[in-house]
Structure formats: structure tokens, C-alpha cells
Amino acid sequence: MxxxxxxxxxxxxxxxxxxxxxxxxxxxxxxxxxxxxxxxxxxxxxxxxxxxxxxxxxxxxxxxxxxxxxAQPARQIVSDDIPESGTTQSLADHLLQQLRTTRATPRDQGLVALLIGELDERGYLDFDPQSFSSALPPGLDIQDEEWRAALRLLQSFDPAGVGARDLSECLRLQLRAREDEWPPDVLACAVRLTECLDDLGAGRWGRLCETLGCERSLLDAAHRALLRLDPHPVSAWHDEATCxxxxxxxxxxxxxxxxxxxxxxxxxxxxxxxxxxxQIQGADVxxxxxxxxxxxxxxxxxxxxxxxxxxxxxxxxxxxxxxxxxxxxxxxxxxxxxxxxxxxxxxxxxxxxxxxxxxxxxxxxxxxxxxFFGTGVQTTSGEDASSRAIQALMRALLDAEPAGKPLSDMRLTRLLADQGIVIARRTVAKYREAMGVPAASLRKARS
Incomplete structure (x- = not known):
């Protein structure tokens, strides 16, 4: 039909x-x-x-x-976009832009991106492969060597020194990136000198010459090489305009x-x-x-x-x-x-x-x-508390946590319950992540 x-x-x-x-x-x-x-x-x-x-x-x-x-400076602004402020490239954007130009696999790029997100204000990284893996969803099965490879890739980016785990490594990364600037013997001595920063800061020149097995003239040349380096190589990305x-x-x-x-x-x-x-009134408009x-x-x-x-x-x-x-x-x-x-x-x-x-x-x-908008949670007193108010209380508890003994999500849940706010541990974890606070294991590694 x-x-x-x-x-x-x-x-x-x-x-x-x-x-x-x-x-x-x-x-x-x-x-x-x-x-x-x-x-x-x-x-x-x-x-x-x-x-x-x-x-x-x-x-x-x-x-x-x-x-x-x-026109007061915005002390606290909650918004994804502030049209009145100028935009400049952040350190994370600068690093991610370099990451996209590499030949790394999508999996490796994802690991590097995670490391970039964990850099502190100095550009340093508190690196613990097991802690990083435990913070990710189960089933990814990321090996420690994969994390170390991701770290090496990050440390190869500009500015030299980014991703270092301490000042000594930061200086060594910069020496490696600028190795053509010094004779091989001066470069080798400077690399070894980065492991003796306490003696260097105290001016123990005799002990340094004995430890490194070098003449004072070579030690002075290595010292001058270190003085040309920047202990805070990402400081240029923190000179942001006031918003x-x-x-x-x-x-x-x-x-x-x-x-x-x-x-x-x-x-x-x-x-x-x-x-x-x-002029146009009454006319043939x-x-x-x-x-x-x-x-x-x-x-x-x-x-x-x-x-x-x-x-x-x-x-x-x-x-x-x-x-x-x-x-x-x-x-x-x-x-x-x-x-x-x-x-x-x-x-x-x-x-x-x-x-x-x-x-x-x-x-x-x-x-x-x-x-000013947000859902609420009923407290034991029968009143409703805003999710933002709960986060503010959590922030106060986290700011007061003992050094080296960060509060776990379960401990935060109990402390909130003591103040009449009974919520699930997974809700506490969700609020903590929304506040940009890493898990207790990562905070402990940084302390």
C-alpha cells in the first residue's frame, strides 16, 4: 500500500x-x-x-x-564569573596549556592534572602516591610508578621548579633546566650543595668544603649559581590585580x-x-x-x-x-x-x-x-540550618584542628552532631569537597 x-x-x-x-x-x-x-x-x-x-x-x-x-574590595564573593574584574592566566591554566601539547596518554594527562590541582601557593607539591590513590574512586588501579611518571612530566614544565617537593628539589630542577649556564664542575657542586642548605645558611664553609670534597673557590662558584635561582618560581602568578x-x-x-x-x-x-x-510631532512620520x-x-x-x-x-x-x-x-x-x-x-x-x-x-x-540561596538541614532543636551555614561551622572546626592531626570526616560528623546538626558522613564529605578542603590523609601529609 x-x-x-x-x-x-x-x-x-x-x-x-x-x-x-x-x-x-x-x-x-x-x-x-x-x-x-x-x-x-x-x-x-x-x-x-x-x-x-x-x-x-x-x-x-x-x-x-x-x-x-x-566600591569596597570584595572580601567574599561567591560566583563563577565576575565581569568587572580583568582576567589573567592562572598558574594552573599555564601548566594545563603545556600539558595539552604533550604526547601523554589521556590517563597520564588526567594524573598530571590532578597533581596540578594539589600544588600549594609556592608551586610545591606534597607528594604521596598512596594518599593520592586513596583519594580517588576505587577501581582505577593507579600504580605508584604512574604517579611518579606524572610528577616527572609536571616537573618538566615551565616555570622550572614547579612541582618540587621541597626547596632542595626546587633548586635542583632549576639547575637542570639551566645547566648550560655553568661549567660541569660548578653545576655538579651546586647540585650537591642543595642537600646542605642548613650548613649553607649558617655559613659553615669549612664543613661544606669537607663534606663536598671541593676547594673554597669551587664552593663559592656553586653558591653564586644557587643565588641566581628563585626559591619561589611561581610568585609571578600571584601578583594578581585586586578584584x-x-x-x-x-x-x-x-x-x-x-x-x-x-x-x-x-x-x-x-x-x-x-x-x-x-520635530516629528504632527508630521508625516x-x-x-x-x-x-x-x-x-x-x-x-x-x-x-x-x-x-x-x-x-x-x-x-x-x-x-x-x-x-x-x-x-x-x-x-x-x-x-x-x-x-x-x-x-x-x-x-x-x-x-x-x-x-x-x-x-x-x-x-x-x-x-x-x-543567599541554599537548601537546609533540620537541627535537633527543630530549626533549619542552611548548607552554607553548616559549611561555615565546618570551616571553623577545620581551622582549629590540631597540627598533624587533621579531623576526619567521621570526626567532623560527630562534632557537628554535638552542636545539634545531625548529617551523614557522606554529606560532610560533600560539603568539605565543595569548600576545596582535601581529605584528612592529604592534609596530614602536608603538615
């Missing part, structure tokens, strides 16, 4: 976003920098629009109101409550150019010009709606998170998008857009609005 093409009539429902609604949603989720780019483009495209800048007296009053609080974020919201204490206000310095306002509008007038009206209206929505959401957060604003991170309350959406009669996606890359100034630093 052959099928024949045919025409049929039918009805179906389809949600279609108008261009105006699509633009309103886009503006709502824009960060401050992205919004400025949108406005700059709108001003370039539509000659009927102009900025509605405040009068000089009003601008001065606003600047005085800020009291320099808006500044100008917050969109200010949380401030009102009469008996916490309130939210928009940063007037970041409130872009537009208006129609009155002179141009007056081309359809294209009428369309620009309509687009200008819509954009001004959408910016007003954006301000109102962000302020409503921020106001709810200020009220709900009053314990945090009074006492700090440990007092954060659980909050999910659904709670705010139901309270403000908005859709959850609207709340998500309104909090995306919007920052608030609080007594405890600058935070992205999304920071």
Missing part, C-alpha cells in the same frame, strides 16, 4: 515570546557590565534615546550617600528591619530626546521612525521593570536573611527560588534571572545574590 501526501487542518497551542518580552527577559538577567553594553548599543541604534543623567546637585548627593561603600566589584544592591539597617536599595551609581536611565520628538519611537518607549519601560523586580527580590532576601545580616555566615537561613517566587507571585525563572550576577553590599562583604 502506497502512502500519499495529504493536507490536514489541526489546532495546537504554542507559547510565542514577543520581541518585547524576549528583550525584557534578556535585560533582567544582564549583569551591570552587560546592561551597560546593551544601553550603549541602543543609544547608537536609536537617535531618539538619550541618557537621563541626574542633575549635578543630585549626583553629588548620591555620591555622598554612597560613602565609598559601594573590585561595585554592588548593585545595598543592604542597610532600617527601623527594626533590614532593607534593600539600588545603587544609584548603577541605575542606567534613559529618556526620549524631547527636541527630536517635538516615516514608519521606520515611528518604530524607533515605539522601541524607545519599550526599552525605557523594560528598564523600569528590571529595577522594580531586582529591588523586590533583594528586599525579600534582606528580610529573610536578617539573621545573616545581623550575625554573619553561620546564621544563613535556607532559601530556594520557589520560596521567593511564591512570596512575590513571580515565576522561579524570573527570580533566577533577577539574581544572576547581581551583587549586594552587606556588613560582611560583597556577595552575589545567588549566595
Amino acid at each position: 502506497r502512502s500519499q501526501p495529504s493536507l490536514e487542518l489541526g489546532q495546537h497551542q504554542q507559547l510565542v515570546l514577543t520581541p518585547q518580552l524576549r528583550q525584557a527577559l534578556k535585560l533582567l538577567q544582564c549583569s551591570t557590565q552587560e546592561l551597560e553594553q546593551e544601553i550603549t548599543q541602543a543609544l547608537a541604534d536609536n537617535p531618539l534615546l538619550e541618557r537621563d543623567d541626574p542633575a549635578p546637585d543630585e549626583a553629588a548627593a548620591r555620591a555622598e550617600m554612597l560613602e565609598h561603600r559601594w 573590585y566589584v561595585v554592588p548593585d544592591i545595598l543592604f542597610y539597617r532600617g527601623p527594626g528591619e533590614w532593607l534593600a536599595s539600588l545603587n544609584p551609581a548603577l541605575e542606567p536611565r534613559l529618556r526620549l530626546d524631547a527636541g527630536l520628538v517635538a 516615516p514608519s521606520g521612525l515611528r518604530e524607533q519611537v515605539s522601541q524607545a518607549h519599550h526599552l525605557i519601560q523594560q528598564l523600569g521593570q528590571r529595577r522594580q523586580t531586582i529591588l523586590r527580590v533583594a528586599g525579600f532576601i534582606a528580610s529573610h536573611q536578617r539573621p545573616f545580616l545581623d550575625h554573619g555566615e553561620g546564621a544563613l537561613r535556607p532559601l530556594v527560588l520557589r520560596d521567593v517566587a511564591q512570596a512575590l507571585d513571580l515565576h522561579e525563572s524570573t527570580i533566577s534571572r533577577a539574581t544572576r550576577m547581581k551583587y549586594a553590599q552587606t556588613p560582611w562583604g560583597v556577595f552575589e545574590l545567588k549566595y
